[in-house]
Amino acid sequence: MVNHQEMSLGSPAGPGHTLAVASARGLPLRTRTAIAAGRLAAAASRLSKLGNGGVIGGRAALMLDPDALRRLGQGRKVVLVTGTNGKTTTSLMISRLLETLGPVAANGDGANMPDGVLSALAKRPDAPYAVLEVDETYVPWVAERIQPACLVLLNLSRDQLDRVGEVRATERELRAAITRLPDTTVIANCDDTLVTSAALGASRAVWVSAGQEWRDDSASCARCGQAIRHEGSHWSCVCGFSRPEPAWSLVDKNLVAADGSTIPLELQLPGRANAANAAIALATAAELGVPPELAADRLRSITNVAGRYRRVNVDGHAVRLLLAKNPAGWNETLPMLDQGVPVVIAVNSQEADGRDTSWLWDVPFERLRGRSVVASGERATDVAVRLTYAEVPHITLKDPLDALQGIESSEVDLVANYTAFRDVNARLRA
Amino acid sequence: MSGDSEVRLGLVLPDVLGTYSDSGNATVLSKRLEWRGVPATIVPVKLGEPVPSSLDLYLLGGGEDEAQALAATHLRAHRGLQEAAARGAVVVGVCAGFQVLGTSFVTSGGVEHEGLGLLDATTRPGERRAVGEVVARVDSLLGDEPLTGFENHQGTTTLGPGSAPLGEVVRGVGNGDGSGSEGARTGHILATYLHGPVLARNPALADLLLEWVLGEPPKPLALAEVSALRRERLSGVRFGHRR
Ligand SMILES: [Zn+2]
Numbered sequence A: 001m002v003n004h005q006e007m008s009l010g011s012p013a014g015p016g017h018t019l020a021v022a023s024a025r026g027l028p029l030r031t032r033t034a035i036a037a038g039r040l041a042a043a044a045s046r047l048s049k050l051g052n053g054g055v056i057g058g059r060a061a062l063m064l065d066p067d068a069l070r071r072l073g074q075g076r077k078v079v080l081v082t083g084t085n086g087k088t089t090t091s092l093m094i095s096r097l098l099e100t101l102g103p104v105a106a107n108g109d110g111a112n113m114p115d116g117v118l119s120a121l122a123k124r125p126d127a128p129y130a131v132l133e134v135d136e137t138y139v140p141w142v143a144e145r146i147q148p149a150c151l152v153l154l155n156l157s158r159d160q161l162d163r164v165g166e167v168r169a170t171e172r173e174l175r176a177a178i179t180r181l182p183d184t185t186v187i188a189n190c191d192d193t194l195v196t197s198a199a200l201g202a203s204r205a206v207w208v209s210a211g212q213e214w215r216d217d218s219a220s221c222a223r224c225g226q227a228i229r230h231e232g233s234h235w236s237c238v239c240g241f242s243r244p245e246p247a248w249s250l251v252d253k254n255l256v257a258a259d260g261s262t263i264p265l266e267l268q269l270p271g272r273a274n275a276a277n278a279a280i281a282l283a284t285a286a287e288l289g290v291p292p293e294l295a296a297d298r299l300r301s302i303t304n305v306a307g308r309y310r311r312v313n314v315d316g317h318a319v320r321l322l323l324a325k326n327p328a329g330w331n332e333t334l335p336m337l338d339q340g341v342p343v344v345i346a347v348n349s350q351e352a353d354g355r356d357t358s359w360l361w362d363v364p365f366e367r368l369r370g371r372s373v374v375a376s377g378e379r380a381t382d383v384a385v386r387l388t389y390a391e392v393p394h395i396t397l398k399d400p401l402d403a404l405q406g407i408e409s410s411e412v413d414l415v416a417n418y419t420a421f422r423d424v425n426a427r428l429r430a
Numbered sequence B: 001m002s003g004d005s006e007v008r009l010g011l012v013l014p015d016v017l018g019t020y021s022d023s024g025n026a027t028v029l030s031k032r033l034e035w036r037g038v039p040a041t042i043v044p045v046k047l048g049e050p051v052p053s054s055l056d057l058y059l060l061g062g063g064e065d066e067a068q069a070l071a072a073t074h075l076r077a078h079r080g081l082q083e084a085a086a087r088g089a090v091v092v093g094v095c096a097g098f099q100v101l102g103t104s105f106v107t108s109g110g111v112e113h114e115g116l117g118l119l120d121a122t123t124r125p126g127e128r129r130a131v132g133e134v135v136a137r138v139d140s141l142l143g144d145e146p147l148t149g150f151e152n153h154q155g156t157t158t159l160g161p162g163s164a165p166l167g168e169v170v171r172g173v174g175n176g177d178g179s180g181s182e183g184a185r186t187g188h189i190l191a192t193y194l195h196g197p198v199l200a201r202n203p204a205l206a207d208l209l210l211e212w213v214l215g216e217p218p219k220p221l222a223l224a225e226v227s228a229l230r231r232e233r234l235s236g237v238r239f240g241h242r243r
Helices: A002-010 A017-025 A029-047 A053-064 A068-073 A087-098 A114-123 A136-146 A167-178 A193-199 A272-287 A292-299 A327-336 A358-362 A380-389 A400-405 A418-429 B024-034 B065-077 B080-086 B096-101 B203-214 B224-234
Strands: A077-082 A104-106 A129-133 A150-153 A185-189 A204-209 A229-231 A234-236 A248-251 A254-257 A262-264 A311-314 A317-323 A343-346 A373-376 A394-396 A411-416 B007-012 B040-045 B057-060 B090-094 B104-106 B112-114 B121-138 B147-159 B167-171 B184-186 B189-192
Touching: A068 A114, A068 A136, A077 A087, A077 A136, A087 A104, A087 A129, A087 A272, A087 A292, A104 A114, A114 A129, A114 A136, A136 A167, A150 A193, A150 A272, A167 A193, A185 A193, A185 A272, A193 A204, A204 A272, A248 A272, A254 A272, A254 A292, A262 A292, A272 A292, A272 A327, A317 A327, A317 A418, A327 A411, A343 A380, A343 A400, A343 A418, A358 A380, A358 B024, A373 A380, A373 A400, A380 A394, A380 B024, A380 B224, A400 A411, A400 A418, A411 A418, B007 B024, B007 B203, B024 B040, B024 B057, B024 B203, B057 B080, B057 B096, B065 B096, B065 B112, B080 B090, B090 B096, B090 B203, B096 B121, B096 B147, B096 B189, B121 B224, B147 B224
Parallel strands: A077 A129, A077 A150, A104 A129, A150 A185, A185 A204, A204 A248, A317 A411, A343 A373, A343 A411, A373 A394, B007 B040, B007 B057, B057 B090, B090 B189, B104 B121
Antiparallel strands: A229 A234, A248 A254, A254 A262, A311 A317, B104 B112, B121 B147, B121 B167, B184 B189
16 A cells, blocks of 8 residues: 555656546646655555544645645635534535535545645545535634635534633634635624624625524623623624624524525434534535525435444444534533433543543533433543532443443443544444 | 521622633532532622622632633622622632732733732733643642642733742642742632632542631541542652652
């Protein structure tokens, strides 16, 4: 494998699939070389199991050619998807919808930093569409280079404060970045006051009322700091900052267009948050020419997202895998958990998760009282302490798959944060 | 305690000083009281609302710069917290809450704000953000139980003679002024940079605060999960000699 890649790198004029890539896009030699080098690094990373090959490959390519992202984004319609929660799901949904128009490059592996974005573009250089989820802190950097057709803003709330930083700083950076995107349509959730503040300066905005349950980060106005007043679905501040009129509204599980026409979503994916993701995906695809009825139909065929929501059989248990990695995510996940079904909570604190586990105290775990609960993951003990103070009886077992062993019920919900989920998913696929 | 048998715990401005999950400290204190048969209520005091002076204990958590300035302005205008402190109520500040309790703080934009002056502490932005696990050695105040927590702050805090540090940093940054100190205390006003939340990870500190409220040490309360968490967080830390 490595040899093949090395040949492409060493002889850029020779035949090989790297070259096919380059000629198709008319890329300069430097970019072609960078991509080839990136592929070599990706192959090496897969071989040595360093991690996700896409990420390492993109990093090497970007080092060799910092302009690669701009070149690879050129001449196609790119959709960037960002927000604290729902990036992967919404990106998958938009990809599925744009596939009705033509081939789509996508980072469905969730590698959402610049190198992962670059890898996704390099893998499908001919695709006229690209749907890329981007970590919210990297959106300004990526968007400036790619100048996307659409930027999708889902929601903003506290997440990994030690890595991402404070959410209001993220909002300010997104706000500034959006004013530098003259040709980008921003599709934004107008029920999220921070998202609205960031998107208000867009040259063109499509507002979607997709709901926002979590309000602990938006009690005060992003523009002036005073208290936001909510009246029904409308919100406003005394400074004049207020909710724009939505073009699309999620009402129960239906999407209502500005003209009043209603499209039932009838998703297979559970939960309010996924209906919100679908509403925004549908609005984005409509912007690019996918008819809403056709879009809704396609969204109904999605049953899992990168392993999430799927049920797997583990030692006779039907285990449903769910991802929740911050308070807002947990807030949406708790109502999905079926009464009477035991819950395994797996929490890690790798860099990608955030090293600080304090956020567990913003999750209303008290709602799990009466269920059988297992605290697991690298930070199982932190979960156990939180459950103790929530007066939720539990057992503690660091390995989430071991945790399943002692459970009697045939059904189990396993809720894990980012790397805990990734690890469980990989072990169950192996 | 204020007359009746119920302990009233003030959660001060959770809407602006709640970013770092420090409201968990209120949960910890109320449960540690309830489990010992002492009824407790958490009283959230939100931005724009008057601050009652009648509560037994006040908790101020971490927040963002702008929010912290708003909090300080609000608390200077409604003096319930200062009145309560003057009659001996317990006040606990974490991170931004620590800085607000001091005499002044400078936010990262370079603007100086007046604090509440309950601690002899001034805060300026540091060169680097301090992020990570902290272990601090404390004196007999906490029965020699080291403090463990997670810090995430830009500010460096210098204490004046009116306040004593809470502990001495063994791992992490703490006050960050070069003295190696962590936190501050003046009488029943206590502050720290540690999240976690700090009282979930440090039951001896939680019980010290409750002792101040109740006027006597609370009954022993052993929680296996909490002991296990302390073992994990403190493992591998070498304490060396006391200076
Ligand atoms: Zn305002």
